[in-house]
Amino acid sequence: MKNVAVFGAGRIGRIHAANLAALPGVTLKYVCDPMGDAAAQLAAQLGAQVSTPEAVFADAGIDVVAIAAPTDAHSDLITRAAQSGKHIFCEKPIDLSVARAQACAEAVRAAGVACMMGFQRRFDPTFNEAKERLARGDIGKPEMLVVTSRDPGAPPAHYLKGSGGIFRDMLIHDFDIFRWILCADGDEAEWLAATGSCLVDPEIATVGDIDSAVVTLRTRQGRLAQINASRRAAYGYDQRFEILCSNGMLQCGNHRPSEVVQSDAAGVHADKPEHFFLQRYREAYRLELAHFFETLQSGGAFRTTIEDGVAAQKLADAASESLASGQAVRL
Template identity: 60%
Template structure:
């Protein structure tokens, strides 16, 4: 058992700031280094938590560092995983592992060879509402799950510059939904059929991507999943799903800033959903970092492994191919 672990955070942007704050609140961990190509951002974050700025190289050669958190841009993830594994450091990495499946598989092989822990940041599994639904589903409350319907909509599309380097909507946005599909239904996909378009958002179409998608998956147990996504929902960040089972239905709804509902002669109203992912998954981000650090301390496995990251990426790759070819695809065993 490890009494305290020193951690280096790579990436001082939005998600790095969130993870560093949650790490700093954990009694069994200490933020030792922050590394970022933006030196000012790294300095600000390090100073906030009593840490030091460093290069990636300096952090990886320091024997006091037991783990790294990779919160930098997607194109750096695979390289940092490989370097951290070679240095014998435990790894927490934001999704995706990489945009290329073969590169992600190479990372998994390196992690296995090094024998280090590697957790991928699928925070939705740690959302209290989603986790409660999963627990009740596993307890048999609605019998055998037969259909999962996932709704996942962003409040507004990202900038054109982001779209162009994101890897496409299936790898950038739906990768979380593919992970939810595997987690909730507890099986693997045998077929994927994806379609999409850009109604009212020609800039996204010009970038070769989609703003709206509809994906249907079938599992090896015969259960079905439908995923509908949009990069624009005027009413807020829409994150919900429902599971239809042989004996009933379980629903996990949106989170709102408050649960106050106003009743009047004119209407019944409530708050819109939370503004975006940092607010919606505030608790989930804290709980996933707590889980990662607790797992390192106790020597127990993490819940979201690099293999989970690869499985979700494989589905995203197949969905992209299905959309481009306009047909359903079988998933190779």
């Protein structure tokens, strides 16, 4: 039995807490959140107790911490958890600063604890099925990747102020998909060009960010990738990628709430994609935590390591730099 504390009782913290509480062999002991009410409500709902980071780190009975706190708290919590000998599951990103992210990775290595990043897309049943076919070589060698990543709607501009910009806040997941799908054999990006605009909400420009972005990458082996991202898709959360290989192509489509198709005088209509990440990745969130504890038990390798987290952030930094300079970046 593993005892766990969750940091963060917000939207994503509640998801993780509920999944932890339902996992066999796992006991959710503590919920920590500066917003005491949120922590208390979540703890009560799941039979856990409210606590503080200090108490958690001091409690020898806690094996694992799950970090779903605001981004700017991540690096401190990771470092202290590592120093306390706790294993760590942490939401992306590690930190908006690559230097601090690398320091976290070093602290984890030094402490010899396990640390897995919450790149939940790697656990999505559709994405993972594609990954397995690639790994088996079902359709030959990968050559070209196209990633589509669109949110259903833009958050208010002020919410994006401390986000680090669209590449660090939103495309970080897409950079991870790029590495997972196109660089599985140790290949890495060597050339990147990014650009973008404010097409959805002009307010977003006033906080120095963009809402529509495109990135092109070329790897050392010459593989090519394109990412297109927007803060708004009127038809819902659009999460697709397709990979051209030497013997064919794999396309990962969106998931729909139902398989009803309606035909009427206006056309033939299928459901929109599932609304947003909580719906689309509901199963992925469950599976990533199951994988975390299974891997902790078996001693195997995590599907998403803290090094993956650092690597994705370096790409996000390079994209930010390319956007600013108007030039390509050599990595």
